[in-house]
Amino acid sequence: MKLFDGGRAPNPRRVRVFLAEKAIEVPLVPVDMGALGHQQEPISSRNPLRRLPVLELDDGTIITESVAICRYFEELYPEPALFGRSALGKARVEMWQRRMEFNLLSCVAQAFRHIHPAMKEWEIPQIPEWGEANKPKAIEFLKLLDGELAQREFAAGDSYSIADITGLIAIDFMKPARIKVPEECINVLRWHAAISSRPSAAA
Amino acid sequence: MKLFDGGRAPNPRRVRVFLAEKAIEVPLVPVDMGALGHQQEPISSRNPLRRLPVLELDDGTIITESVAICRYFEELYPEPALFGRSALGKARVEMWQRRMEFNLLSCVAQAFRHIHPAMKEWEIPQIPEWGEANKPKAIEFLKLLDGELAQREFAAGDSYSIADITGLIAIDFMKPARIKVPEECINVLRWHAAISSRPSAAA
Incomplete structure (x- = not known):
């Protein structure tokens, strides 16, 4: 599993804060958004909307949208509950x-x-x-x-x-x-x- | 329980379609959005953002935001699953x-x-x-x-x-x-x- 990350941009940070609260470690692949890296490979084929972050599972499955990535981890690791009880x-x-x-x-x-x-x-x-x-x-x-x-x-x-x-x-x-x-x-x-x-x- | 409804507007309809898919019946309270009813009582004290729909539970608890209302019902009545499995x-x-x-x-x-x-x-x-x-x-x-x-x-x-x-x-x-x-x-x-x-x- 790896997380294509966009550094200081708001949405990539949302996922990193969420993972930190859950104490989940995911290998990050930094993408330079300042150099428009999110509009090129390896992002553009993984997310046609050309946005970060992008989560790639070991079998190649892609999940995009910061809240969707967070929800995936909430389902796998329910504690602490960050989507409510x-x-x-x-x-x-x-x-x-x-x-x-x-x-x-x-x-x-x-x-x-x-x-x-x-x-x-x-x-x-x-x-x-x-x-x-x-x-x-x-x-x-x-x-x-x-x-x-x-x-x-x-x-x-x-x-x-x-x-x-x-x-x-x-x-x-x-x-x-x-x-x-x-x-x-x-x-x-x-x-x-x-x-x-x-x-x-x-x- | 009652659902303050906004008729033809997109978000109120989202919740009605969701409830229909689940075959859940909730008493509707129609609000005339054309006459700006959502900006007046009984809505303005229930939702300070002055938007519809608004769900009021029997104890007076308020849930707003169409997707939040849908999620409440998904949790109560999981089948058919409309938020995925x-x-x-x-x-x-x-x-x-x-x-x-x-x-x-x-x-x-x-x-x-x-x-x-x-x-x-x-x-x-x-x-x-x-x-x-x-x-x-x-x-x-x-x-x-x-x-x-x-x-x-x-x-x-x-x-x-x-x-x-x-x-x-x-x-x-x-x-x-x-x-x-x-x-x-x-x-x-x-x-x-x-x-x-x-x-x-x-x-």
């Missing part, structure tokens, strides 16, 4: 994972890709107005999240989950996207500091 | 569900929301250039999907899954978004006709 617990993790993804990570990514000069050849056409429109969406969601995190330790409840991983990656991605967590979001800041201090965050 | 099977469904969501449904939704005159008060600011940029992305994905569907019956393998439901909803949403499945995508057309003929598609 019980029907309601799993639904809550899915709900917050999706909220983090659609209302935060995705907005931050759009702002980055449509505004940052380095993304001109990645996002065609680059539409700065669309990038700017995403910034207030991200801020609005952070305010909502702040009220939620006033009531509990982690995004989806009292246990760390993949929803926290997606949130961590999104907030760290705000730096290159030039969006700041509002100072009044003290619960978001407390939560982000806590999940950043876990050893997995360095993965 | 085995670690690899579940990962494949997750992979295709996400590809359908990010590379098709989301592109179609952006095209609709940023171009259609009726969406002017829903999507602020409406950016037609961004809407147009999404149309070729959807078409490109359909061509990729066509090659995949040449090799198997359903999106994620030999069994119908939530990835097919997301695909069905996305393709049907292409009509108001004014995007057409390319005529040469014969496998996509065959697959769409097949999943449209299932009784669940009328849900």
Whole structure:
């Protein structure tokens, strides 16, 4: 088994943090995304969408999409549970994972890709107005999240989950996207500091 | 238990089709999205993101996000399995569900929301250039999907899954978004006709 990895990019890091939380070691094959390595072999034949990460099993089976790769490992190694326990617990993790993804990570990514000069050849056409429109969406969601995190330790409840991983990656991605967590979001800041201090965050 | 439903909108229909495939009956509470009912009570206090559908359990617990609601029911009523079987099977469904969501449904939704005159008060600011940029992305994905569907019956393998439901909803949403499945995508057309003929598609 090997994991084609994309270094600092948000989605590859999502999987590495997940594996670190589970203490699973998978051999990594580094791909230089700065040199557009994800658009060439050995990636392009393995993932026609030309994105990272890509997991290749020993028999050549390919799994792409960061959350799908995480779910594969969750099924193989259920503990610690990062997709929740019980029907309601799993639904809550899915709900917050999706909220983090659609209302935060995705907005931050759009702002980055449509505004940052380095993304001109990645996002065609680059539409700065669309990038700017995403910034207030991200801020609005952070305010909502702040009220939620006033009531509990982690995004989806009292246990760390993949929803926290997606949130961590999104907030760290705000730096290159030039969006700041509002100072009044003290619960978001407390939560982000806590999940950043876990050893997995360095993965 | 009750499900606050949004009628013809894509996400509420996703959950209705899922429930129909499982033969689960949940009392529906219709909400008139045309009259912006999702932005008012009884929705706004139940889902701060002001979106539908919203599932309310008997004890008042709220689950939002269509896929999270579907996962809740999958856990309660595992058969027929719509999120896959085995670690690899579940990962494949997750992979295709996400590809359908990010590379098709989301592109179609952006095209609709940023171009259609009726969406002017829903999507602020409406950016037609961004809407147009999404149309070729959807078409490109359909061509990729066509090659995949040449090799198997359903999106994620030999069994119908939530990835097919997301695909069905996305393709049907292409009509108001004014995007057409390319005529040469014969496998996509065959697959769409097949999943449209299932009784669940009328849900």
